[in-house]
Amino acid sequence: MKKLSKIAAVAALVAGVTVTAQAAEKNWRMATPWSGGPWLERDAQFFADHVGQLSAGNILVKPFPGGTLGGALKVTDTVKSGVAQISHNYINYDYGMDPTTALLAGHSSGLTPEEFMLWMYQGGGIELYEQYRMEKFDVVAFPCSILGTEIFxxxxxxxxxxxxxxxxxxxxxxxxxxxxxxxxxxxxxxxxxxxxxxxxxxxxxxxxxxxxxxxxxxxxxxxxxxxxxxxxxxSGGVLECQINKKAWNGLNEQEQNLLRQAAKLSVFDSWLAASYADLKAxxxxxxxxxxxxxxxxxxxxxxxxxxxxxxxxxxxxxxxxxxxxxxxRGFKEQMKSWPQYRMQIGMAGQ
Missing domain, CATH: 3.40.190.170 (Bacterial extracellular solute-binding protein, family 7)
Structure with missing residues (x-):
């Protein structure tokens, strides 16, 4: 949380800087499978906004609805080919190519949204995610939205x-x-x-x-x-942002880290927004x-x-x-002690 607070402070500071009329150094098209709704209009936009703010307008990302830049369920191919430099996607759409995607997207494993975030950012999950996507699909990818528990x-x-x-x-x-x-x-x-x-x-x-x-x-x-x-x-899962390898290699190290931090901020933002919206729904x-x-x-x-x-x-x-x-599985073993000292969400004072 301390790291997220620092990142948020930087984002707020940069957002307060007046971006000049000079054109952005990089204008990126973002492919998505989404025709509309929160994943397009909110979550993908979270990431686009954070990138624009953290880069002081030097990198601008524009999300496009599914089917605009390529097949709605073929977003990985759209990014690999360079038709889009970046995507907001669901890794499980590539399940037919490799079932490992199910573990990274979320399946009947029992990982909640909060557990997914802990595993990704503290339990080594995000390193596996990046390595897997690069080795098997030749794209750079990391989580940039969290998925809530579904209705069965x-x-x-x-x-x-x-x-x-x-x-x-x-x-x-x-x-x-x-x-x-x-x-x-x-x-x-x-x-x-x-x-x-x-x-x-x-x-x-x-x-x-x-x-x-x-x-x-x-x-x-x-x-x-x-x-x-x-x-x-x-019970939980993630959506990802994929980046074309050539576009990624065209960034300096600071810009690459900026995109990773924008994705992390977007995961946190999506968790807050979706969790609260689920309560009312x-x-x-x-x-x-x-x-x-x-x-x-x-x-x-x-x-x-x-x-x-x-x-x-x-x-x-x-x-x-x-x-x-x-x-x-190793992470879930660690989590077995959680209920012994942490109250279940929503149960305090009941």
Whole structure:
């Protein structure tokens, strides 16, 4: 927190400097997968604003909606090719190329947003992240937004137990599609824009998408009676900023560090903004006509057991997967003492 305070102080100081009319030395296009919403209009903009302030206007970043600079789900290719110098992206969109992305994006591992930040900045996670992205994808990348805990399901059927999950027609993607299938669900992969209609028409029984803030504007709650919690399939995660290698090598060391610090500030800003927005969004959901359903602890345990088997299988044949998994598991061992001296968030004075 002391480091973040120092960075924020520098940002405030630089923001107070009047930027001259002289053109920026670097004008960068930022590719994103987002058509709108908080990830484009708030989180990507956080990073762009911090870069502009910290560089005193010498580096300007302009975010573009998904599909503008290339395929919305091919942002890594857009950055590698140099069509965009930088991106705001979700690493798990590259899951088909390497499942290690799931560990770095967030999966049913039990890392909360706060734990992700601790692991990234104190537990060696961010070093692994940069090394992995460069070695496997030939781009510079580091976290620049935090993801909140998702809603487990918007569902037309109540789901509490493992038995309820059997044969459930579930829209999902990535690692959770594999694990949910192993647990008995009938998984369907579809674009986000198609979920509402599929739920409304009964083509699927349930869908997972995002946190309360992200799900509210989708209207899923209007066509699916049940809201299933907690989101153990995605208890936390990160979004990333990727930088084209040639563009990165064209920066001096100070500018490279500036971008890393802008990303770190943006992670903190996104955590504050999204966490607070989720409170209001969930309150409206809980006070609305939907029925809130809590997963049975035995089902949660079954999810974690199956996830561990899935992790072990990939770790046995993928060296990068094993490295990241070992780091996260070691961190989780450290975190076991946390509840012994720290109160659960929201429980003080209850």
């Amino acid at each position: 399901l918007h569902s037309n059927k109540p789901v509490r137990t493992l038995e309820d999950f059997q044969g459930l027609r579930l829209r999902t993607s990535g690692a959770w599609a594999e694990i949910a299938s192993r647990l008995g669900a009938s998984t369907v992969v579809m674009a986000g824009a198609d979920i509402y209609t599929a739920l409304e028409r009964g083509a699927i029984d349930a869908a997972e998408w995002g946190s309360p803030e992200m799900n509210k504007p989708t209207g899923f709650q209007n066509v699916a009676k049940y809201v299933i919690l907690p989101g153990v399939h995605q 969930y309150e409206e959901l809980a006070n609305g006509p939907n029925e809130i359903v809590q997963l049975d602890p035995s089902f949660i345990e079954a999810i974690f057991e199956e996830t561990r088997k899935w992790e072990d299988e990939y770790a046995a044949k993928n060296d990068w997967f094993r490295q990241v998994l070992d780091s996260q």
